Amino acid sequence: MTAEYSRQAIIADLTAPIADIVKRYPTQRSAIMPALYLAQEKYGFIDETAYQAISEILDVPEIWVFELASFYTLYKNKNIGKYHLQLCTNVPCMLRGAYDLLDHLQTRLGINQGDTSTDGLFTLTTVECIGSCDLAPAMMVNETYHTNLSKERVDKLLDQLSQSSIKPSVEENNAATDKGPSTGTESSAGNGP
Numbered sequence: 001m002t003a004e005y006s007r008q009a010i011i012a013d014l015t016a017p018i019a020d021i022v023k024r025y026p027t028q029r030s031a032i033m034p035a036l037y038l039a040q041e042k043y044g045f046i047d048e049t050a051y052q053a054i055s056e057i058l059d060v061p062e063i064w065v066f067e068l069a070s071f072y073t074l075y076k077n078k079n080i081g082k083y084h085l086q087l088c089t090n091v092p093c094m095l096r097g098a099y100d101l102l103d104h105l106q107t108r109l110g111i112n113q114g115d116t117s118t119d120g121l122f123t124l125t126t127v128e129c130i131g132s133c134d135l136a137p138a139m140m141v142n143e144t145y146h147t148n149l150s151k152e153r154v155d156k157l158l159d160q161l162s163q164s165s166i167k168p169s170v171e172e173n174n175a176a177t178d179k180g181p182s183t184g185t186e187s188s189a190g191n192g193p
C-alpha cells in the first residue's frame, strides 16, 4: 500500500471517481459495492476507515457499507499476500478432499488459514462455493480459478507462483479452463499460473 490511508485521504482520492460510478446507478446505495472495490484496488484492503469514508461520500449509513464489505469474500479487510489462495471448503469440494488440501497448504506454507506467509507471498483463506463445484476441489489464486486440484497440483502451482513474479491472469485461466476436463487429472490447474 503506497497511497495514504485515512478517512480524509480516501475522501479526497475517491470522491470524484465514485461520483462517476454513481452516475451508472439509480441510487447511491447501488454504488456501494463498486465504490468498495475501487477503494480496495487503490489501497490493497478496506476496513472501517474506508467504510466511513465511502458512507460519507455516498451519503448512506455506514452499516450499509459494512454489511456488504463483510459479506462478500472479494473484499479484504487487511493487507494480504501477493497471491491470495482462496480454497473452497463447501460440501462438493469437501467431499473431493478440500480439507486434505487445506492441511497440505497449511503445512507447506507454514501458516494457518487466515494468515500470510512470512515472505508476504501467500495468504491462505477458506471460502464458500466459488462456482466450480463440477470441477471440485477448487481454489482461486487472486482472480484465477484452479480446479480438479490434488496435493501434487497444489505443489506444482505453489512452485510456479514462488518462482514467478507474474500475477496469474484471468485470460490464462480461461485458456486453461477451455482445455480442462471435468474428471481428468490434467485440468485448468495444470496449466498453471
Ligand code: FES
Residues within 6 Å of the ligand: 088, 089, 090, 091, 092, 093, 094, 128, 129, 130, 131, 132, 133, 134, 136, 137, 138
Ligand atoms: S463447492 Fe467448491 S466450488 Fe462449489
